[in-house]
Amino acid sequence: MSAHASEKRQKKPRSGAISVRGRLAVASRVLAALIGGYLLTALTSICLAQFLPLVRAEAVVLAMTLSFLVYLPAVLWCFACGTAWRAWFGLLLPSAVLAALYASARWLL
Amino acid sequence: MPLATLLCYVGFSALCLSMNRHYEDLTGRSFSGSRAKALRLLGWAALLASLWVALASQTLGQALVQWSAALMGSAVVLVFVMSYWPRLALSLAGVGVLLCPVFAFLQLLA
Amino acid sequence: MKEGFRQVMAWLHTWAGLTFGWLLFAIFLTGTLSYFKNEITQWTQPEIVPHEISAADGVNRAQQWLGENAPDAKRWFIRLPDERSPELGVSWTPAKGRFEERSLDSLTGIPVQARESMGGEFFYRFHFQLQMPYRWGRWLASLAAMVMFVALISGIITHKKIFKEFFTFRPRKGQRTWLDGHNAVAVLVLPFHLMITYSSLVIFMTMIMPLSILTTYGKNTQGFFDDLFPAFKTEPALADRAPLASIAPMFEVAAEKWPGSRVGLITVNNPGSANASVTMTRHGADHIPHEPGTALVFDGVSAELKSESNMGAASLMLAGGLYGLHMGHFAGPLLRWLYFLAGIGGTAMIGTGLVIWLGKRRLKHAKSGVLPFELRLVEMLNVASMSGLMLAVVSFFWANRLLPVSFTGRSDWEVKTFFCVWGVALLHAFARVFLRDGRSAWREQLTLAALLYCALPILDMATAGGYLLASLKQGNLTLMALDMTALATGIFLAWGAFRFRGDGKIVLASKLTPAVQEAR
Numbered sequence: 001m002s003a004h005a006s007e008k009r010q011k012k013p014r015s016g017a018i019s020v021r022g023r024l025a026v027a028s029r030v031l032a033a034l035i036g037g038y039l040l041t042a043l044t045s046i047c048l049a050q051f052l053p054l055v056r057a058e059a060v061v062l063a064m065t066l067s068f069l070v071y072l073p074a075v076l077w078c079f080a081c082g083t084a085w086r087a088w089f090g091l092l093l094p095s096a097v098l099a100a101l102y103a104s105a106r107w108l109l
Numbered sequence: 110m111p112l113a114t115l116l117c118y119v120g121f122s123a124l125c126l127s128m129n130r131h132y133e134d135l136t137g138r139s140f141s142g143s144r145a146k147a148l149r150l151l152g153w154a155a156l157l158a159s160l161w162v163a164l165a166s167q168t169l170g171q172a173l174v175q176w177s178a179a180l181m182g183s184a185v186v187l188v189f190v191m192s193y194w195p196r197l198a199l200s201l202a203g204v205g206v207l208l209c210p211v212f213a214f215l216q217l218l219a
Numbered sequence: 220m221k222e223g224f225r226q227v228m229a230w231l232h233t234w235a236g237l238t239f240g241w242l243l244f245a246i247f248l249t250g251t252l253s254y255f256k257n258e259i260t261q262w263t264q265p266e267i268v269p270h271e272i273s274a275a276d277g278v279n280r281a282q283q284w285l286g287e288n289a290p291d292a293k294r295w296f297i298r299l300p301d302e303r304s305p306e307l308g309v310s311w312t313p314a315k316g317r318f319e320e321r322s323l324d325s326l327t328g329i330p331v332q333a334r335e336s337m338g339g340e341f342f343y344r345f346h347f348q349l350q351m352p353y354r355w356g357r358w359l360a361s362l363a364a365m366v367m368f369v370a371l372i373s374g375i376i377t378h379k380k381i382f383k384e385f386f387t388f389r390p391r392k393g394q395r396t397w398l399d400g401h402n403a404v405a406v407l408v409l410p411f412h413l414m415i416t417y418s419s420l421v422i423f424m425t426m427i428m429p430l431s432i433l434t435t436y437g438k439n440t441q442g443f444f445d446d447l448f449p450a451f452k453t454e455p456a457l458a459d460r461a462p463l464a465s466i467a468p469m470f471e472v473a474a475e476k477w478p479g480s481r482v483g484l485i486t487v488n489n490p491g492s493a494n495a496s497v498t499m500t501r502h503g504a505d506h507i508p509h510e511p512g513t514a515l516v517f518d519g520v521s522a523e524l525k526s527e528s529n530m531g532a533a534s535l536m537l538a539g540g541l542y543g544l545h546m547g548h549f550a551g552p553l554l555r556w557l558y559f560l561a562g563i564g565g566t567a568m569i570g571t572g573l574v575i576w577l578g579k580r581r582l583k584h585a586k587s588g589v590l591p592f593e594l595r596l597v598e599m600l601n602v603a604s605m606s607g608l609m610l611a612v613v614s615f616f617w618a619n620r621l622l623p624v625s626f627t628g629r630s631d632w633e634v635k636t637f638f639c640v641w642g643v644a645l646l647h648a649f650a651r652v653f654l655r656d657g658r659s660a661w662r663e664q665l666t667l668a669a670l671l672y673c674a675l676p677i678l679d680m681a682t683a684g685g686y687l688l689a690s691l692k693q694g695n696l697t698l699m700a701l702d703m704t705a706l707a708t709g710i711f712l713a714w715g716a717f718r719f720r721g722d723g724k725i726v727l728a729s730k731l732t733p734a735v736q737e738a739r
Contacts (some may be wrong), residue, residue: 042430049431054534056435062534063431064424065541068368068417075369079231080224085630102434125386170507174544177410178557184385184407185564192388 026085036091037074043098044070050105110166110175111210113159115205117176117183120155122202123148125187135195156180166216225377232373234575237597239366241604246363247569248608250346250415251562254547254555255701256339257303262679262701263633265686266333269305270326270697275467278485280328281309282466285490289313293456295487297466300325301504328653335630336619339589341637342612347419350638354426361427364419367412371412374405381406394578401571404564411561412568418545421538447535450498450514451486459493464522466497472524473499473515480505487519495519502719503548508539573601590657598657599648607644609712613671613705614640620682629739658719665716672709676702 048063078087123130127148129140163176191198252259261267281297289295289311298308307328310320322331337344348356375381387404388399405412425432427438436443445452466485472483483502489495497517501510512530517523530539543549547558577597584590590598618636622629644664651660679687679702690698 019649029226042428045428045431046434055446055532058532058534060431060435060443061447061538064428065421065534065538067424067428067431068365068420071365072368072372075365076228076231076373080227106434121386128383128386130383131386143610174507174549175554178554179409181411181561182557185403186387188386188403188407191386192390 020035025084029078029087031067032084032087032091033078035076036088036095037071037078040074040091040095040098041067043095043102047098047102110163110179112209112216113163113166113176114179114183115209115212116155116162118178118187119202119205119209120152120159121184121187122198123152125144125152125191126199127140127152131191132193135191135199162213162216225379228373228376232370232377235366235370235373236569236572237576239363239370240569240576241600242327242359242363243367244566244573244604245608246346246349246360247562247566247611249342251559251566252612252681253339253343253346253557253560254550256343258334258339258697258701259342260338260340261303261305261697262616263336263338264322264331264333265307265683265690265698266479267322267324267331268301269693270324272300272325274299274470274482277307277325278466281307281323281324281485282463284323284328285309285311285487286408286463289319290491292490293488295490296320297485297487299482299485301481301502306331310521319519334624335627336633337630341615341634347423350634351636357423357426361420361423363406364416367416368420371405371416376408378402378406394575394582401568401575404568404571408561408564408568412565413687414541414544415562415565418541421541422545424538447530448512448514450500450516450526451511453488454494454496456489456492456496458577460491461493461495461520463487463490463495463519464497464517469497469499469515469517469522469524472517476527477501477505492520493520497522503543503546504551505549507543507549508536509542509546509548510535510539525557543545552689570605573597573605577601583588595657596654599645599652599660602648602652602657602660603641603645604662606661606668606712607641607648609668609708610644610664610671611637613668613675616675616705617671617678624672656722658722662716665712665719669709669713669716672705672712675705675709686710 027046045063048066049060052059052062054062074091077090081087081090126135127145129145132138132140132145159179162177163172163179166172167175187198190201277299278297281299285292285295285297291314292311293314294312296308296310298304299308305325306322307325308320309323310318312318322329322333323329347360349360350356351359379383384399384402388396388403390396392399420427432440432443467486470482481502481504482499484500486498486500487495488498496519499515499517501513503509510530512528512535514528516526516528518525532538547555551559564656577594580594581590584594615633615637618633622632647664648660651657652662679698687698687702690696
């Protein structure tokens with residue numbers, strides 16, 4: 001909480017002067033939300049399409065339809081978590097897990 | 110659908126009255142806790158009744174769409190009227206309560 | 220910790236709302252207008268008069284005209300007139316060249332002699348393509364939709380007293396009223412906002428989230444669309460020619476298969492060739508979900524029903540349902556007006572948000588009276604994107620009535636007028652905000668807009684009064700309704716302009732909260 005709060009204080013002090021480091025942290029979070037979020041969402045849709053017990057076209061449609069429900073918390077996470085690093089990590093780690101899950105289902109099993 | 114809309118308006122009015130910040134504005138009388146509970150119950154009951162009425166009169170998809178529209182529409186009307194003419198909002202709710210059995214009867218006939 | 224989270228969500232809501240608010244206001248306003256795009260087109264092309272014709276007559280005329288004028292096309296499309304669109308729409312993909320379309324008079328079967336205009340289609344296309352090249356515009360609009368989604372959810376999380384203040388609206392209290400208003404149009408119409416935003420992502424999902432198609436279908440992405448819409452699979456035309464059967468009798472089969480539902484789009488594949496086929500889909504007004512996969516395919520030569528496909532699977536109905544809810548094709552007049560009002564509510568939600576963003580920060584500079592550069596920039600963009608856009612919209616209609624009825628490129632000039640006026644409004648806002656004050660920018664633009672909207676019915680009477688009276692005689696209220704809506708909008712804008720009268724010093728004092736007033 002204190003690390004988060006101190007970074008927050010750096011980002012939005014009441015005086016209005018935001019440090020360069022603060023701005024970079026925000027920019028990093030925005031990029032994480034944009035790129036990392038998209039990656040996680042796409043991998044979710046890929047895994048759903050792979051694992052849903054439906055006919056191929058239906059699975060893909062349902063996977064795409066539901067995927068945006070993942071993008072939203074991903075974006076919220078990027079800004080709510082303690083540091084900008086954690087924003088990236090929190091998206092890239094699950095993405096890697098999903099990628100591994102899909103890869104194993106597709107090429108190993 | 111008119112019955113469902115009326116029930117939405119009545120339901121929201123009751124829920125609104127169950128809050129002390131609005132009760133005094135609307136009625137001019139002082140707020141009481143037991144009355145609040147009764148109004149809250151009435152409010153939710155009216156909203157659920159409006160959903161049931163909507164489902165009873167048409168297909169599921171149409172019912173849900175029209176009920177959502179009735180819900181949003183009646184809430185907006187209530188808040189707008191209430192903010193400028195609080196007594197009128199209350200009177201409308203009263204009229205709504207009186208008209209409900211009329212519309213229920215008409216719907217049963219149709 | 221919870222407070223920290225809520226604070227972050229408030230920050231996110233504020234900044235997501237500001238950065239995309241101007242674009243989202245434009246998308247919401249033009250999207251809201253799109254619910255009446257057919258009616259707007261009727262107004263912009265008053266020469267096209269509705270006729271009562273049977274579906275059979277309509278399709279016969281279309282078939283005859285297409286047979287004479289596009290016999291070598293790969294595909295014909297026929298859209299019959301309905302209660303909202305008086306024209307008989309034909310279009311085709313030629314053997315060589317770009318897609319073409321014409322409006323035929325439903326009674327005579329010849330191309331309609333009406334002024335060239337995009338009509339409501341302009342606003343419709345703008346709201347998802349933003350007058351940008353095909354993919355770029357749609358991607359930007361989709362990004363805006365995702366930011367809207369984030370803004371909505373972060374707004375809900377931030378609004379601590381969402382239930383306690385559900386019915387709260389306190390007029391005449393300055394900044395507090397603006398916030399109450401923002402909360403009211405947001406919360407009370409929330410189901411609509413959430414539906415519109417999420418469904419807009421679903422509508423473009425095959426473009427913005429295509430990877431699952433690629434991983435399951437590989438290079439054969441067409442296979443995905445063929446699986447979903449088997450009735451629209453294309454086959455190359457056979458060399459053998461054969462006369463196309465009459466389409467009209469096929470309606471009887473459709474009526475049997477789809478009781479209580481009309482035919483919407485009629486597609487003729489490879490007309491004139493031995494493997495011609497006719498595909499029919501249901502009219503959008505008759506059901507909620509968008510289901511292009513539910514179709515009947517007839518043999519084009521023997522007129523026999525070849526296949527019937529039904530898009531009934533739950534997953535497809537979810538996506539199709541969201542698509543259909545967004546489009547609102549199924550909405551009758553009352554529900555359509557409610558869609559329109561809800562859209563206005565969404566537009567107002569965004570607009571009030573932009574005003575509040577600036578208003579809050581402006582209070583800090585109330586004593587010095589001088590706004591820093593960034594806030595002036597925001598004010599300029601607020602004025603240009605809101606009152607400026609309102610001016611641009613009404614100019615489109617003025618251009619439609621004032622431009623000569625027939626000259627080539629007429630339709631482009633209507634669109635150019637829209638963007639030129641918007642551009643001038645931006646310049647005016649810049650000049651006023653940076654050289655004088657924001658109030659005068661708002662006041663002047665709102666006043667001009669009020670005049671133009673209120674005068675639109677007069678302009679209509681003066682330039683196209685004959686059509687207006689003829690439509691009323693026929694019992695068609697569409698043209699009058701648009702004029703009256705313009706008038707009502709003008710009155711509202713006049714009230715807005717009135718609020719910006721004077722130099723604002725007295726009004727500003729009353730806008731300060733009691734606490735600040737006491738502190739002074």
